[in-house]
Every structure is written in C-alpha cells, then in structure tokens.
Amino acid sequence: MRKDAGNFRQIPSVDEVLKTAVAFAAVEQYGRASVVRAVRASISSARQKMRGNGAHPITTDAIAGSAVLHLEREARPKVRAVFNLTGTVLHTNLGRAVLSETAVAAATTAMREALALEFDLGEGKRGERDELVRDLLCGLTGAESATVVNNNAAAVLLVLNTLAKGKEAIVSRGELIEIGGAFRMPEIMSRAGAKLVEIGTTNRTHEKDYKNEISKKTGLILKVHTSNYRIEGFTKEVKADRLSEIARKYNVPLVNDLGSGTLVDLSKYGLSHEPTVAEAVSEGADLVTFSGDKLLGGPQAGFIVGTKELIAKINKNPMKRALRLDKIRLAALEATLQLYRDPDRLVSTLPTVRLLARKKADIEALAKRVLPSVSNAAGEGYEVSTVACESQIGSGSLPQETIPSFGILIRSKQRGGGAIAALSSAFRALPTPVVGRIEGQALIFDLRCLEREDAFVANLASLRVEIGA
Numbered sequence: 001m002r003k004d005a006g007n008f009r010q011i012p013s014v015d016e017v018l019k020t021a022v023a024f025a026a027v028e029q030y031g032r033a034s035v036v037r038a039v040r041a042s043i044s045s046a047r048q049k050m051r052g053n054g055a056h057p058i059t060t061d062a063i064a065g066s067a068v069l070h071l072e073r074e075a076r077p078k079v080r081a082v083f084n085l086t087g088t089v090l091h092t093n094l095g096r097a098v099l100s101e102t103a104v105a106a107a108t109t110a111m112r113e114a115l116a117l118e119f120d121l122g123e124g125k126r127g128e129r130d131e132l133v134r135d136l137l138c139g140l141t142g143a144e145s146a147t148v149v150n151n152n153a154a155a156v157l158l159v160l161n162t163l164a165k166g167k168e169a170i171v172s173r174g175e176l177i178e179i180g181g182a183f184r185m186p187e188i189m190s191r192a193g194a195k196l197v198e199i200g201t202t203n204r205t206h207e208k209d210y211k212n213e214i215s216k217k218t219g220l221i222l223k224v225h226t227s228n229y230r231i232e233g234f235t236k237e238v239k240a241d242r243l244s245e246i247a248r249k250y251n252v253p254l255v256n257d258l259g260s261g262t263l264v265d266l267s268k269y270g271l272s273h274e275p276t277v278a279e280a281v282s283e284g285a286d287l288v289t290f291s292g293d294k295l296l297g298g299p300q301a302g303f304i305v306g307t308k309e310l311i312a313k314i315n316k317n318p319m320k321r322a323l324r325l326d327k328i329r330l331a332a333l334e335a336t337l338q339l340y341r342d343p344d345r346l347v348s349t350l351p352t353v354r355l356l357a358r359k360k361a362d363i364e365a366l367a368k369r370v371l372p373s374v375s376n377a378a379g380e381g382y383e384v385s386t387v388a389c390e391s392q393i394g395s396g397s398l399p400q401e402t403i404p405s406f407g408i409l410i411r412s413k414q415r416g417g418g419a420i421a422a423l424s425s426a427f428r429a430l431p432t433p434v435v436g437r438i439e440g441q442a443l444i445f446d447l448r449c450l451e452r453e454d455a456f457v458a459n460l461a462s463l464r465v466e467i468g469a
Helices: 005-009 014-018 021-030 032-053 060-075 101-112 131-141 152-164 185-192 207-213 240-249 277-282 308-315 327-339 343-349 351-357 360-378 418-428 453-467
Strands: 145-149 168-172 195-199 218-224 254-259 287-291 302-306 382-394 397-412 437-439 442-446
Touching: 014 021, 014 032, 014 060, 021 032, 021 060, 032 060, 101 327, 131 145, 131 277, 131 302, 131 327, 145 152, 145 308, 152 168, 152 185, 152 218, 152 254, 152 287, 152 302, 152 308, 168 185, 168 207, 185 195, 195 207, 207 240, 218 240, 240 254, 254 277, 277 287, 277 302, 302 308, 327 343, 343 351, 360 382, 360 397, 360 453, 382 442, 397 418, 418 437, 418 442
Parallel strands: 168 195, 168 218, 218 254, 254 287
Antiparallel strands: 145 302, 287 302, 382 397, 397 442, 437 442
C-alpha cells in the first residue's frame, strides 16, 4: 500500500467542495457545469502535489478557492485593453490606431441598432454599402469613385485579380515589398492570378525598363510606395506622375499602392512629408490603394479609389463580397472620415494625430508626475528615473522617422537581467497590462501614448504583490 494512499482518502470529494459557500457563489456566477469541471481539475492538481512531495491534504475551502481562481483566469477576456508604453504609436501587435470617440460611438450604435447598411432610404429599396463612405472618400481624395474592403492587402489582391488575372503586372524590383506576417508582393500577385514582371534593379529603375516590358499581355503597372523601408545612395525611380504618362500612352492602368496612406500632410505636425492619397490621385494613377488603421487613424480597412470605370469593374469581382467590411467597421470608418472634413481640428479629434503631434515637454511633465508612483510600485530593488527617448510611428509608416519623447527608465540594483525580465512580466500581469520595452538591461516606459494618467497610477497598486516584493 502506498504511504500517501491514506492522505488521498482525505482529499474532499467534488460534492463536498460544492457545498462550500465559495463554490455555491461560483455556481451562481459561472454555472454548475463549469464549477464542477474546475473543482475536479483542482482536486486532480492537489492529488499530483501530494504524490510528488507528500504534502498534507488540502481543505474543501482551499479546493474551492483554487477552482474559482481557475474560473476567473478562464473568464478573463483574451482581447484586453493595455497601456501601450512601447513608444510605437501604431503598434501592429497592440491593435494599431486607437479610434476617435465619434468612431467608437458610431460603432456602438451599429452594434445596438438595425442600420441602413444596404438600404436606400430615399428610394425605399436595396442599396449598396460602399455608398456609406464613397462620397466622403471622393471628396477627400479627389478620385472619381471609391470602394472599401477588409484591409490594404485585400485591396491589392482584389485589384490584381480584377485587372491582371492571367496577365502580367509590371513592378520595379526596388518596390517588391514584404510587410508584417510575411506578406510579400510576389506571392500576393501569384494568389491573384497575375504574372509578376520584375524590371530594373534593386536600386535603379528607369523609364525604358517599363516601356520595354509593356505588351498586349500587360494587365497593369504597379507602383508600390516603400513605406516600411528606404533605399538610399545610388538610386533611381520613375516618379508616379511620369509613370502615369507612360501608362496612358500605352493604355495600361497604373495602380499606386501607398500602403499606410494618409489624407493630410504630416509635415504640419513636425513629421516628414508622406505622399497623400490626393497627391497620388492628382499625379494620374488610375487606382490608389491604402490602409485605414494606420496613419489614417481609423478601423482596419483597405481603400481603393480611382476612376469610375475601374472601380465598377472591381465591384463586379465575386471576391469583393468575401473581402467586404462589416457594419461595425463601416460605421466607425464613416465617423473617422468625417473628421477629415475639418483638418484643422484633427489634433483634438483624432487620437493618432494627437499622439503623433504630442509635445515632448508635455510628456516630460507627465513623466515627472507619475515617477513617484512607478518608483513606489517597483520597490527598493529598482532605480527609477525619467529619461528622454525616441518614439516611432509604427506599422511600417515612416520607418526612419523618430519623434522626441520622454518616459520612465527602471534598472535593477541587482546584477543580471533576470530582475528586469521579472518586473516587465509583472507589469504585463497587472489588471490592465502595462507593455514597455527592454533596452540595455533596463525597462523603459515611453509615455507618448499614455493619456489615462489616473487609471495608470491606480493600476499600479497591486504590482508589488505580483512580483513578490
């Protein structure tokens, strides 16, 4: 007979645990089936611990408490709000653009109410969902027509499949981009059924390179804005306005993929100039594609703007239905685009612009205010100070651009990097996770994106408990 068999018999049964007040309350909150499953898992865990080290039996209340903790972890949403203190404003892994209050309100209405989504209220018959944003997009970009899909990758895929399926698509080698998630232009062309024709070299492409490859097999010329990298030095590219002249001469559509895309000149906010969609349209592109959740500051979406003829052809593609937006994002998108009708107020109305335009002095003042709270939470084992740092835009936008910022720097008084890694993990385990970045064995919180100061400070209350300080 095993020496721990007697202890096993003292482990409470499932029925005994379910009679405790803790389990009874859990049943009211999570349902009997879930509580029974969690209790059985806790009992199994207790049995394993006893088998391993001969520990004393666990009480019914302890088993019930363990089960409740398990249920609480299971019930915690996976999609959770975090404090983005990484210094990357449009962080792909943290959801990119934060929506405006008007966009949030519009999305909430779309979730709660029936909508005139594909219904023409004037005619009293079926309508088209693109009509909800088409006029806005045309007014803001100068394009004849517009359509919208799930994201910019979908926009490029749809354009290629519509205009170049079974045909050739001409692209400069210097513009064969790869973006996050191993999305590569050659592969998306293949999936769209287009044959890639590479021209020029990595660093230099000339007009003659385009002209030499245009034939009856050509479906389109694709110009790709290299928004997530730059090629410098001995370089040459054919500008979009000149390329549009070549495309018109040979009667071939020119598609300009801007990637991130912006509707306003970012230089007014102290950033480098990024080609705007209106500029791309005025330069003569037949179609322009760009994103909604990057520099534009809206929900995930992909835009296609251009000539009425080509947009109509794209909308007839059966793939369009598979790539369309749902009602919630369309509502948020319309609200976001409406803000651009008053560009002078974007700093106050659009979070992305507000965060990018935030002054270093204001962020420094914020850092000094929250410093005591962070220092107290971290404990005596860490040195905490304010520090000047550099933010970046993110999501492949203006990759060489950094923005002067300010933040909090935390170093361990112990040698080695284990303490900083543990502290960083503890911050991420807070009720609202705090995500920073580790540089040179120090944890840095760039405060450019911290706007809810009081909530951040209150959130730190349990940090010492989390790290066992």
